[in-house]
Ligand code: ADP
């Protein structure tokens with residue numbers, strides 16, 4: 001391969017090695033190296049570090065896209081001080097993701113508007129930063145997907161596809177159509193992941209009300225058993241964030 005003075009040949013080599021940041025930056029970094037009197041090793045390390053950092057960022061971007069997580073529901077926009085002490089203490093270690101290695105679950109309970117979805121999503125984003133594959137899906141939408149797959153005789157395939165994710169966030173498990181078919185596929189899904197893969201569930205129904213989801217007492221007990229067996233429970237009480245913001249606005253304008 002012919003290398004010309006402009007470094008095009010070098011760029012071809014770097015592209016073939018899949019080093020896009022080297023391609024984009026080597027000329028500028030060379031100038032910087034000259035200006036600051038770096039040796040060859042310093043120059044090369046700088047480029048390698050940049051390549052690695054950008055590779056990591058690209059991976060995070062990719063995982064964030066496939067996760068379908070709402071972009072704005074992150075930890076920095078979440079007011080943790082509104083959470084009960086216990087929840088505040090639980091959050092940092094959950095963000096580390098060790099629970100995923102143990103195929104454990106997270107359950108966030110609380111009345112509507114308390115921040116369950118936001119907090120669980122924020123944890124999801126933190127997990128992605130650590131390289132975990134996360135999927136966010138409203139529970140009713142997962143159930144619809146599974147029902148369609150079942151009808152088309154490809155439920156197994158769909159479950160295997162979902163298996164790629166280290167953690168699946170099932171948002172609002174209380175809002176599922178209460179038909180037998182619906183609860184059956186949900187139950188199959190939970191059983192499939194049990195002790196192998198994590199689920200993160202938000203619900204405004206406490207366990208004693210889960211018979212509204214799973215109908216008969218046996219299935220309800222079995223479903224609870226599967227999710228609770230290895231789980232961290234976040235009990236999110238307190239007042240509604242939306243109501244508090246609304247009443248603050250009202251006060252400010254009256
Ligand atoms: P839930 O899932 O419990 O019904 P959400 O997570 O959807 O509640 O929260 C309702 C709204 O209030 C969302 O817009 C969310 O971003 C916001 N919110 C709730 N709690 C907090 C909090 N502690 N800090 C910042 N925003 C919050």
Ligand code: MG
Nearest residue numbers: 116117172202
């Ligand atoms: Mg919610």
